[in-house]
Amino acid sequence: MSEYKDFSICKDTQLTLKKAHEDGVETVWDRFKKQKPRCKYCKAGVSCQICVMGPCRIDPSGKSKSKLYGVCGANADIIVARNLARMIAAGAASHSDHGRDLIEILYKIGKGMAPGYAIKDTVKLKRIAKEYDIDTKNIGNEEIAIRLSKAMMKDFSMEKGRLTFIDRAPKQRLELWEKLDVIPRGIDRETSETMHRTHMGVDNNHMSILLHAVRNSLADGYGGSMISTELSDIIFGTPKPGFSEVNLGVLKEDHVNILVHGHNPAVSEMIGQAVEDKKMIQLAKAKGARGVNLAGLCCTGNEILMRKKIPLAGNHLMTELSMVTGVVESIIVDYQCIMPSLGQVAQCYHTRLYSTSNKAKFPFIEHVEFTPENAKEQAFKIVKESIENYTRRNKDRIFIPASPVKNMTGFSVEAILEILGGSLNPLIDAIKAGKIKGVVGVVGCNNPKIKQDYGHVELIKRLIANDILVLTTGCANVAAGKAGLQMPEAKELAGPGLKEVCGLLNIPPSLHVGSCVDNSRIIVIACALANAIGVDIDKLPIAGAAPEWYSEKALTIAFYVMASGIYTVLGVMPPIGGSKKVTELATSGLKDIFGACLAVEPDPIKAAKLITAHIVEKRKGLGLSV
Numbered sequence: 001m002s003e004y005k006d007f008s009i010c011k012d013t014q015l016t017l018k019k020a021h022e023d024g025v026e027t028v029w030d031r032f033k034k035q036k037p038r039c040k041y042c043k044a045g046v047s048c049q050i051c052v053m054g055p056c057r058i059d060p061s062g063k064s065k066s067k068l069y070g071v072c073g074a075n076a077d078i079i080v081a082r083n084l085a086r087m088i089a090a091g092a093a094s095h096s097d098h099g100r101d102l103i104e105i106l107y108k109i110g111k112g113m114a115p116g117y118a119i120k121d122t123v124k125l126k127r128i129a130k131e132y133d134i135d136t137k138n139i140g141n142e143e144i145a146i147r148l149s150k151a152m153m154k155d156f157s158m159e160k161g162r163l164t165f166i167d168r169a170p171k172q173r174l175e176l177w178e179k180l181d182v183i184p185r186g187i188d189r190e191t192s193e194t195m196h197r198t199h200m201g202v203d204n205n206h207m208s209i210l211l212h213a214v215r216n217s218l219a220d221g222y223g224g225s226m227i228s229t230e231l232s233d234i235i236f237g238t239p240k241p242g243f244s245e246v247n248l249g250v251l252k253e254d255h256v257n258i259l260v261h262g263h264n265p266a267v268s269e270m271i272g273q274a275v276e277d278k279k280m281i282q283l284a285k286a287k288g289a290r291g292v293n294l295a296g297l298c299c300t301g302n303e304i305l306m307r308k309k310i311p312l313a314g315n316h317l318m319t320e321l322s323m324v325t326g327v328v329e330s331i332i333v334d335y336q337c338i339m340p341s342l343g344q345v346a347q348c349y350h351t352r353l354y355s356t357s358n359k360a361k362f363p364f365i366e367h368v369e370f371t372p373e374n375a376k377e378q379a380f381k382i383v384k385e386s387i388e389n390y391t392r393r394n395k396d397r398i399f400i401p402a403s404p405v406k407n408m409t410g411f412s413v414e415a416i417l418e419i420l421g422g423s424l425n426p427l428i429d430a431i432k433a434g435k436i437k438g439v440v441g442v443v444g445c446n447n448p449k450i451k452q453d454y455g456h457v458e459l460i461k462r463l464i465a466n467d468i469l470v471l472t473t474g475c476a477n478v479a480a481g482k483a484g485l486q487m488p489e490a491k492e493l494a495g496p497g498l499k500e501v502c503g504l505l506n507i508p509p510s511l512h513v514g515s516c517v518d519n520s521r522i523i524v525i526a527c528a529l530a531n532a533i534g535v536d537i538d539k540l541p542i543a544g545a546a547p548e549w550y551s552e553k554a555l556t557i558a559f560y561v562m563a564s565g566i567y568t569v570l571g572v573m574p575p576i577g578g579s580k581k582v583t584e585l586a587t588s589g590l591k592d593i594f595g596a597c598l599a600v601e602p603d604p605i606k607a608a609k610l611i612t613a614h615i616v617e618k619r620k621g622l623g624l625s626v
């Protein structure tokens with residue numbers, strides 16, 4: 001058992017991983033080990049495969065004089081900057097494509113072509129439409145939906161020339177971005193231009209590649225991701241606080257268990273509707289189960305947890321293990337962060353797997369395509385088949401490793417404002433009085449390079465103990481929930497000031513604000529705080545951290561957060577070490593440009609010190625007590 005403690009701090013992970021090995025199942029950790037030793041060129045970002053004169057490699061130590069340039073003459077700085085920019089483009093493309101799919105649904109709702117979907121938050125629909133200069137008087141919600149979706153489509157193209165939501169940023173930040181020429185002109189345009197710039201023989205100045213990468217990342221943060229969040233709220237409802245449960249213990253032995261995994265709530269929300277249907281529940285009972293239990297994984301799990309309080313079974317590194325419990329009838333995936341190994345693991349159990357997006361297909365996973373038109377029908381089909389699969393369960397192989405932990409969720413910006421009585425002023429007063437020293441977003445993934453959830457949990461505990469309010473998204477949120485940090489009672493772990501505020505408002509010291517696209521909610525709060533105080537964002541006592549990140553999307557997030565003026569600490573080094581210039585820029589030089597930079601610190605205890613020191617410095621800058 002002790003060896004399993006090296007992989008994860010979570011009991012449910014340790015025990016289920018042990019069973020996986022007993023069952024002969026290979027997991028992400030086993031494959032991780034087999035990949036060692038890692039290529040030092042790739043690790044440092046100095047291998048290039050951009051054209052077929054290569055692949056080329058530059059000696060990251062700089063010792064080998066014959067390996068200073070690729071065949072085309074690109075040096076380490078150019079190669080590292082190009083590779084980094086392409087990672088950021090991929091992240092931006094992923095979030096933005098997610099947003100685009102939601103725009104299509106909104107448009108089809110307006111046209112009456114998306115049965116099963118509806119506009120849940122009409123107040124927000126009108127508010128966002130106003131931001132897009134749409135006159136909502138005398139037109140129905142359907143027409144507003146059509147006009148808003150068309151206006152948002154313009155954000156994606158080159159028709160408008162400037163992202164709409166970018167103007168949520170404080171004017172000082174906008175002026176800076178204008179001066180640097182990094183205001184995104186169109187979401188797709190910036191990603192496309194990154195691909196162009198990084199083609200052989202285009203942009204060969206690491207600085208200008210990086211500045212464009214920043215613009216590309218802003219196109220995600222204030223574009224694709226922000227649109228995704230706002231539209232999900234409009235279509236599926238703006239989250240409100242409430243309670244649920246988290247960890248593998250949310251699976252129920254006597255129920256049909258269905259898991260949803262991925263990112264876009266368009267599929268999971270429909271599955272959510274189908275499992276509540278009386279006929280489906282009757283069918284489950286006829287098959288000998290007590291009912292149907294829906295739970296989430298990763299970010300689509302965060303989405304339905306936020307809105308419907310549907311329990312969360314686990315984060316990134318738990319996705320394979322969920323099947324090892326032997327009680328999962330089906331997993332329905334949409335896209336992003338879905339390991340292609342899932343189908344293989346399912347071969348050892350009775351779990352049926354379904355992919356739903358025509359852009360995300362997997363080995364050994366059955367494809368049932370979802371469109372706005374057929375989603376309702378398909379959701380019922382899959383739920384019915386999942387229920388029928390209950391009788392195929394092998395009762396001798398069942399293993400539910402833990403009891404669920406209660407958590408509190410649903411902290412949208414709107415919900416936070418409501419708790420505060422309608423404005424951010426009480427929060428600002430608490431910050432000024434030093435009761436809350438600062439606010440930090442702890443976000444991002446799991447990565448087998450870091451003991452699962454250790455980075456998240458240690459960091460959050462230390463921050464809240466220092467009176468720093470934590471906002472979580474993505475897989476970090478699951479870690480916080482499992483560790484009990486998302487209950488109001490966790491205030492006991494907070495410093496005296498934060499404890500008092502949490503007690504007064506009856507909230508946890510670590511608030512769940514959503515999925516990874518919902519980092520845009522953190523940005524909205526940061527912008528609103530800066531605007532209310534009348535300073536730029538980089539003057540605020542706030543920071544970001546992604547202690548266990550793995551994905552290109554996380555890197556894009558780190559970049560738009562940094563470019564917004566928020567110091568961000570990464571727990572895993574991005575592949576940039578092969579260029580001194582790029583590394584220095586990212587970890588210090590950008591501070592002179594954006595007022596914030598990145599830091600890399602794998603040890604969460606040291607990361608907490610870095611962040612706390614940063615917050616102290618910012619408080620001093622504002623003339624606040626420390």
Ligand code: XCC
Nearest residue numbers: 299337444445474475516
């Ligand atoms: Fe994926 Fe969003 Fe990372 Fe988790 S946190 S591993 S990106 S699911 Ni987004």
Ligand code: SF4
Nearest residue numbers: 048051054056070072
């Ligand atoms: Fe090599 Fe240059 Fe081609 Fe990259 S772009 S593979 S460095 S020749």
